[in-house]
Amino acid sequence: MSARLLDGAGLARQLKAELKAEIEAFVAAHGVTPTLAVLQVGDDEAASGYARAIARTCKGVGVAFRAETLPGEASQAQAVETLQALNRDPQVHGIMVLEPLPAALDLDALLDHLDPAKDVDGVHPLNAGRLATQRPPFFVPATPAGGIRLLEEAGVDFQGKEAVVVGRSNIVGKPMAMLLLHRHCTVTVAHSRTVDLPAVCRRADILCVAVGRPEMVTGDWVKPGAVVVDFGTTYTDAGLKGDCHQESVAAVAGMMTPVPGGTGPMTNVQLMTNVLQAARQAVAR
Amino acid sequence: MSARLLDGAGLARQLKAELKAEIEAFVAAHGVTPTLAVLQVGDDEAASGYARAIARTCKGVGVAFRAETLPGEASQAQAVETLQALNRDPQVHGIMVLEPLPAALDLDALLDHLDPAKDVDGVHPLNAGRLATQRPPFFVPATPAGGIRLLEEAGVDFQGKEAVVVGRSNIVGKPMAMLLLHRHCTVTVAHSRTVDLPAVCRRADILCVAVGRPEMVTGDWVKPGAVVVDFGTTYTDAGLKGDCHQESVAAVAGMMTPVPGGTGPMTNVQLMTNVLQAARQAVAR
Structure with a gap:
């Protein structure tokens, strides 16, 4: 078995083309x-x-x-x-x-x-709180927003699934947990103090990793058929590496985002989506 | 085995006496x-x-x-x-x-x-976001703040423990999850769409329930020796009931908060603590 690789680079190209047309229409209108x-x-x-x-x-x-x-x-x-x-x-x-x-x-x-x-990167606490309490309008940090978008486009079903987010940063882990919770996953946030992290990861139908430790997650940490989202991007002597050991994880997972070409390209296009959202809200005021 | 019952009513009385003295000193000083x-x-x-x-x-x-x-x-x-x-x-x-x-x-x-x-109940999204991103000053909603305080006074050790929060309200479930996460628990948020909720609850070293369904959680949902925090308060024909079936849960848990007399009395005193905090911040400005 070999996981389907979710082509974030390809989706980002498509979304950028769509966004370019939307922005042209916005400029023409306003x-x-x-x-x-x-x-x-x-x-x-x-x-x-x-x-x-x-x-x-x-x-x-x-x-x-x-x-x-x-x-x-x-x-x-x-x-x-x-x-x-x-x-x-x-x-x-x-x-x-x-x-x-x-x-x-x-x-x-x-x-x-x-x-x-104007906080298109979603770093102001008011945006974090509006996201957490589901009170729009708010800006979601681009990285988790892009990751969710990639899963949605791949047809991933969220409701009732066990999601595990490894990493609890304000910019990736916590907002990703919120996005999964609002899509009705049962959500676990794990981190450096978690006891038996591999066992916690093996519970996941959807495993999201954002810790910045290259190739930390290996195939034996993954439930067969799981969806694995790798937010890691570390430059090593062997090139850009994610938090997952790609070969062994791909042998077990059902779908996974590769590094490079997975969540990274989605981040940039999501940031641009947020800028257009901010401009729309500005002209509506 | 019978769980130690955490006496929220008694602790609340003690904290109120301490708070009364603090407030008298504050009035005298300012x-x-x-x-x-x-x-x-x-x-x-x-x-x-x-x-x-x-x-x-x-x-x-x-x-x-x-x-x-x-x-x-x-x-x-x-x-x-x-x-x-x-x-x-x-x-x-x-x-x-x-x-x-x-x-x-x-x-x-x-x-x-x-x-x-002035949001002493912690309901404004800015306070939710400051809590989520750990950027003080912020007000924590009184119910989860009181629950955590009760556990801390009982000497509960949080780091690395598996915590499960059942319920994802903005006022109890989500802030309780944040408080546990910041104390280095591995935190799972479960809810009405969770598949096999009893099995998820049985993973918990610390099980917090805030759903408003009287006596939903029974002893067979509880890991032996677990700490159980019951935020439920529903008036029924048989009196005030929590979300836990007290007798069967107490037979399995190591500690639990009773209803009445557990988390409820702590909520009121925590609200007063938040008012004093707000007054302190006001005179400091």
Whole structure:
């Protein structure tokens, strides 16, 4: 048996083409171009690389991209001021703060100043709370939203299924657990303190892994026929690796997302979907 | 074997005495009396009874109680206006909206107008999100906060334990799951769509039930030695009943909260604790 590999790259291409047409229609109807501003403090290479990737994705679907950069020695007050200026700017619909920030800055305190209506990355606690309590409108972090979309397009049935989410980050694990719970899965959140993690994973009809430990999950952790969603992306000497050992997991699972080409490409397109949603809400106000 | 019954009524009495002294010291230090305002629309008997119970608890610990009542035919706009006046009133530190509201009013839309800094019942999505993402300050809904407190006082060890929460309400099940997750339990949320709920419950080292179905959980659903927390309170012909069948569960569990006298009394004292927290934050601003 060999798992069906869920082609996130292919689906992302299709969704981007659809989104490009939607954005063109939106621009034609409202004379407004959905715009994403990215705030970067300092010149961390990972942050710069991510900014370039986002700029490319924006260009591909017709979202305007604006880079706001502050020097690495900028103060917390300067960062807050720049963020608030973006909040006030009616031409900006979505805002992202790139990580990592310089060590002197407090990310959570900065994000408290982000307008929740422009929080297209779903990092403001108001969006986390609206998601948790199912009170729209809210923005779902792009990575779990993209993962769910990939499962939905593959026809995965959620209701009554045992889902296990490994990892409890605010940006992937917890929101993924909420998305699965709202689709009526029985949801378990496991993590580094979980006792006998392999046994907990083997309970899962739907196993989602977001821990950043390359190839941690092996085939013997997986229930035969399960759906496995791999959110891990770690660059190793052997290339980009997910949290799952692909060969052994694929031999047991019914479906799985590969790395690369699974959840990663879905994240970018979901971010663009969120920017369009923010622009729609802005013109409706 | 017979479970140790966790005496919530006794602990609540002790905590109330401690809280009364803390509140006296706060009043002496700041010349401000912590004040809870309760907004009731219409004259629903359950809401009125709850208001009277809250007023009694307030009196017992030295919190000032203010009842704001609107006629049953009040409009949504009138309810919002009254709530906003309470938000603005510097003498009010905590605000609760009593349920049920008349059918013509939209509770969630009303609660969006509640100042999160006065949301001592933890119902505003900003507080839900700050709890979920562990970004204080936030208010935890009184029922799960009281339940956790009862377990902590009983010396329950959380780390690495399998916790199962049955029920996924915004006010009990979901916040209880978060509190357990942050204490490093492996947490499963089960609900009405869960397949083989008894088997899922039997996995639990810590089983929390909040569904409002009297005596649903019987001893054969419980792992020997487990800690069982019963949040159910349903008035039946045979008296007040929890979600657990007390006799059969007590024969299997290691500890359990009785109904009455378990989590219920803890809820009231936790609400008062939240009002004092709100007053402290108000004088610190």
